[in-house]
Amino acid sequence: MASNPLINIKNTCGGILSLKTKIPTKFIQGQQNRFFLFDATANQGNSRRFAEKKLVGFSPEQMHDVVVDVANYYKFLPFCKKSNCYDRKKNAFKSDLVIGFPPFTERYTSNVTHERPAYVKSECFDGVMFNYLLTIWKFNPGLKDIEQSCVIDFFIDYQFKSALYMKLSNLVFDTMVRQMEQAFFAEARVRYGRPSIKSHVLVSGS
Secondary structure: OOOOOOEEEEOOOOOEEEEOOOOOOOEEEOHHHOOEEEOOOOOOOOOEEEEEEEEEOOOHHHHHHHHOOHHHHHHHOOOEEEEEEEEEEOOEEEEEEEEEEOOEEEEEEEEEEEEOOOEEEEEEOOOOOEEEEEEEEEEEEOOOOOOOOEEEEEEEEEEEOOHHHHHHHHHHHHHHHHHHHHHHHHHHHHHHOOOOOOOEEEEEEO
16 A cells, blocks of 8 residues: 655644554545544455534533543454554553454454544554554544534445455445444543534545
8 A cells, every 4th residue: 555654634723733654645634624434435455435514412521531541442443352552652552452343253453542622543554464454543623513423424435365364344334344443422421411413424435
């Protein structure tokens, strides 16, 4: 996959949020540079990619806190059997996750960086299970008259090392991504109560 060492993303305050990672260089900026969406076209080889922009009835701070709570993923995230965080630094830590979907169970380590409430990024490039795995959540304020709302840009890009794993994931990729994404919103409802508005998908692609 082609890489770019630095991607600059405009945030809602007009500043620049820099994410150093191997991600597609093409992205779309919305009105007044408020939103972004990574190119969701097909990758070369056997990798899979998905991007979605959604308006939800939780604040950026609330959604950030759910997504960054990796230590508790095993409690609410589908396919996650164990989750552990360590080597914590300011706005960064490492995590070990055990992922299981019948008949396979595998462990991998990710580097997680975040800035509240702007984004959470998790990347794994040296695991046993993946050639690479990248997920990015970016949180922007939602409706002007509803403080408890935000627009979320969600992006995932991965490639299994095993051709068998990749073939299996191709069969259930959309279902796996949807279940994982919905689990975060369900956990937000558990923590913060009923959302202020009904969720709306603004842009979606895989």
